[in-house]
Amino acid sequence: MLTKEIEILDSNGLHTRVAAMIVNKASQISSKYGAKLYIKKEDFTDWLGISMLALISLKIGTSEKLLLGAKEENENNEMALNELISYIDENINNSPNNSISMNKIDKFIEESKIVTDQIISESPIGIIVIDLYSNIININKYALNILNLKEEETLGKPVNKIVPNSSLPKILDLKCEELGKILYINNKTCTINRSPLFMDNEVIGAMAVFQDVSELVGIKEVNEKFQKILSSSHDLICFVNPDGTINYVNPAYKKQFSINDMLIGKSVYDISPNGLRASALRTKEKVENILHTKDGTDILTTVEPIFIDGVFNGIISTSKPVNEIKELMSKLKKSQEELDFYKDELLKHTSLKGSFKNIISSSKSMADVLFICEKAAKTTSTVLVHGESGTGKELIASAIHNNSSRKDKPFIRVNCAAIPENLLESELFGYEKGAFTGAVKSKPGKFQLADGGTIFLDEIGDMPLAMQAKLLRVLQEKEVDSLGGLKPQKIDIRVIAATNKVLSEMIKEGTFREDLYYRLNVVSINIPPLRDRKEDIPLLVEHFISKINGHLSTSVQGINNDILNQLQAYSWPGNIRELENIIERAINLCEGSTLTFRDFPSYICTALDESITSAPVNLIDLSNGDLLTFEEYEKQIIQLAMKKYKSYNKAGKVLGLTHRTISLKCQKYGIEKDL
Ligand SMILES: Nc1ncnc2c1ncn2[C@@H]1O[C@H](COP(=O)(O)OP(=O)(O)OP(=O)(O)O)[C@@H](O)[C@H]1O
Numbered sequence: 001m002l003t004k005e006i007e008i009l010d011s012n013g014l015h016t017r018v019a020a021m022i023v024n025k026a027s028q029i030s031s032k033y034g035a036k037l038y039i040k041k042e043d044f045t046d047w048l049g050i051s052m053l054a055l056i057s058l059k060i061g062t063s064e065k066l067l068l069g070a071k072e073e074n075e076n077n078e079m080a081l082n083e084l085i086s087y088i089d090e091n092i093n094n095s096p097n098n099s100i101s102m103n104k105i106d107k108f109i110e111e112s113k114i115v116t117d118q119i120i121s122e123s124p125i126g127i128i129v130i131d132l133y134s135n136i137i138n139i140n141k142y143a144l145n146i147l148n149l150k151e152e153e154t155l156g157k158p159v160n161k162i163v164p165n166s167s168l169p170k171i172l173d174l175k176c177e178e179l180g181k182i183l184y185i186n187n188k189t190c191t192i193n194r195s196p197l198f199m200d201n202e203v204i205g206a207m208a209v210f211q212d213v214s215e216l217v218g219i220k221e222v223n224e225k226f227q228k229i230l231s232s233s234h235d236l237i238c239f240v241n242p243d244g245t246i247n248y249v250n251p252a253y254k255k256q257f258s259i260n261d262m263l264i265g266k267s268v269y270d271i272s273p274n275g276l277r278a279s280a281l282r283t284k285e286k287v288e289n290i291l292h293t294k295d296g297t298d299i300l301t302t303v304e305p306i307f308i309d310g311v312f313n314g315i316i317s318t319s320k321p322v323n324e325i326k327e328l329m330s331k332l333k334k335s336q337e338e339l340d341f342y343k344d345e346l347l348k349h350t351s352l353k354g355s356f357k358n359i360i361s362s363s364k365s366m367a368d369v370l371f372i373c374e375k376a377a378k379t380t381s382t383v384l385v386h387g388e389s390g391t392g393k394e395l396i397a398s399a400i401h402n403n404s405s406r407k408d409k410p411f412i413r414v415n416c417a418a419i420p421e422n423l424l425e426s427e428l429f430g431y432e433k434g435a436f437t438g439a440v441k442s443k444p445g446k447f448q449l450a451d452g453g454t455i456f457l458d459e460i461g462d463m464p465l466a467m468q469a470k471l472l473r474v475l476q477e478k479e480v481d482s483l484g485g486l487k488p489q490k491i492d493i494r495v496i497a498a499t500n501k502v503l504s505e506m507i508k509e510g511t512f513r514e515d516l517y518y519r520l521n522v523v524s525i526n527i528p529p530l531r532d533r534k535e536d537i538p539l540l541v542e543h544f545i546s547k548i549n550g551h552l553s554t555s556v557q558g559i560n561n562d563i564l565n566q567l568q569a570y571s572w573p574g575n576i577r578e579l580e581n582i583i584e585r586a587i588n589l590c591e592g593s594t595l596t597f598r599d600f601p602s603y604i605c606t607a608l609d610e611s612i613t614s615a616p617v618n619l620i621d622l623s624n625g626d627l628l629t630f631e632e633y634e635k636q637i638i639q640l641a642m643k644k645y646k647s648y649n650k651a652g653k654v655l656g657l658t659h660r661t662i663s664l665k666c667q668k669y670g671i672e673k674d675l
Pocket of ligand 1: 358359360361387388389390391392393394395396458500543576577580
């Protein structure tokens with residue numbers, strides 16, 4: 001680079017007039033020598049093409065140096081630079097024109113330039129000016145702030161290096177302006193106008209004017225969201241100006257009062273002068289009230305004053321029909337009740353599985369039984385288990401014992417029906433040596449053996465009346481008198497009794513003591529017969545196959561579906577014991593790995609599902625004088641419908657109930673869909 005320098009001696013530095021003189025002369029010299037000349041201030045690194053804007057942007061003061069340069073070192077450039085230096089020396093540094101009048105003119109020009117400079121510099125919008133070479137020759141404070149740069153880091157630099165992808169250079173070619181474009185700088189959103197700068201119809205540079213509108217964009221976004229909230233809200237919303245004119249009502253408001261936009265602009269003082277809105281406008285305080293409309297809807301209205309920077313800006317009223325809330329509350333309450341019900345059911349199933357896991361069941365009725373068993377296991381109260389033969393009374397009794405605090409003490413079973421009447425007393429209470437002929441040594445009774453543990457009095461309904469009286473004494477006094485014993489012996493036992501007889505009937509007949517019945521029936525457990533909980537059958541079958549495989553060392557894998565359906569159709573008079581025996585028999589007969597029809601007796605293979613065939617006749621059976629609860633009838637009807645139609649929809653249609661009601665009731669009563 002060929003470089004020359006010259007000190008500017010003009011008392012005003014390189015001001016506008018002298019800049020114009022230099023530019024003018026430089027242009028003549030350039031064409032004379034075919035030279036391209038550049039300027040630069042001492043401490044600036046980049047060279048600028050000679051132009052008014054560039055020269056002024058250098059802001060060269062008195063005694064500061066102006067550097068002149070040309071890219072190539074040749075004779076023409078050398079001469080061109082020398083001629084320009086001489087011109088500045090003679091016509092500016094040692095100007096004969098530095099007369100008082102010229103000084104005044106310069107002062108006016110400078111004053112106007114300073115004002116313009118200040119306007120640009122302090123302007124609350126960003127301004128960037130480039131010269132014909134796309135170098136930045138002017139940039140104001142606002143623009144520097146947005147770019148986060150200092151002036152010296154930008155001046156003289158190609159604008160594209162400072163603002164990547166700037167379209168400003170394009171404007172120099174297009175020679176026309178571009179308005180209202182969006183530019184993203186440093187995470188800010190700016191609107192930008194770009195225009196070419198002309199002198200004598202020639203483009204001499206271009207200017208970008210831009211403004212950060214990120215905040216405005218944020219406000220727009222909030223506004224959009226707010227509009228959405230207002231239009232989708234179910235609350236009735238209304239804005240009222242401080243003078244009482246309504247300026248907005250949302251769609252819910254219009255719908256509720258069947259009105260259109262005609263309401264906008266009307267005064268609340270005219271529409272409802274004594275209303276809540278008028279009152280809040282007068283007092284500028286929040287008011288709340290429930291309004292009863294003509295159509296019977298109760299509307300809860302809240303009117304709040306709006307203050308912006310402490311200045312009252314009107315009111316906003318929000319109303320909601322309370323009936324809807326009441327409805328929602330009642331729906332919520334219903335859902336909560338349903339939830340509680342299912343939680344309870346879940347609890348029954350899940351919490352019991354661990355402690356009563358040898359009792360196989362999936363039915364709702366057995367879940368209820370096990371729920372009571374679990375509670376009974378936590379107390380020492382006497383339990384009376386009722387159920388047909390083979391339903392699992394003994395299993396339940398031992399499970400209660402095994403889950404109680406007495407589990408490490410004896411569980412003694414007495415079958416009251418199996419012991420001859422004359423031996424029952426000595427069996428239960430024991431005898432002392434010599435108490436009767438043949439009593440060569442003392443023998444403890446079952447009560448003494450069960451001391452600290454549980455005595456299970458099976459078939460209690462078969463206990464002779466005389467023994468019932470003695471048993472009652474044991475239960476009351478908690479002591480036993482052995483035969484031939486001198487004094488009663490204290491015992492600590494828990495009694496679980498079981499029967500398949502209807503004790504209330506026996507009391508009527510005088511064969512069972514009423515007082516004993518009440519002593520025994522503290523906790524009452526009714527085990528349903530298997531025919532009433534056929535949904536347990538698949539699980540029980542699976543359980544017995546694996547149990548019996550273990551005993552017989554067989555390896556039956558499962559059961560054919562058709563015969564399983566048939567097992568569910570059979571009425572199981574012998575209950576689970578009968579099922580267990582039938583499975584054992586089938587396993588013995590089975591030749592393959594799956595139980596099929598051949599392995600079962602013909603009366604099971606041909607059994608008809610009695611709950612379908614007989615239920616309509618027996619549904620309301622007053623022959624024994626008893627009516628069932630409404631729920632029990634409901635359960636039976638739904639069970640029947642599900643058996644017949646096998647779908648909630650069809651069953652619902654026939655019964656005049658919805659699909660959902662049927663499904664809920666099936667869950668409630670433990671009715672399986674694919675019965
Ligand atoms: N829920 C069940 N899960 C698994 N096995 C069961 C179930 N219920 C009963 N059993 C089995 O069925 C058989 C009969 O049960 P249990 O002897 O307890 O009936 P029971 O009602 O006491 O009969 P009974 O009145 O004739 O004395 C037993 O082998 C028992 O293990």
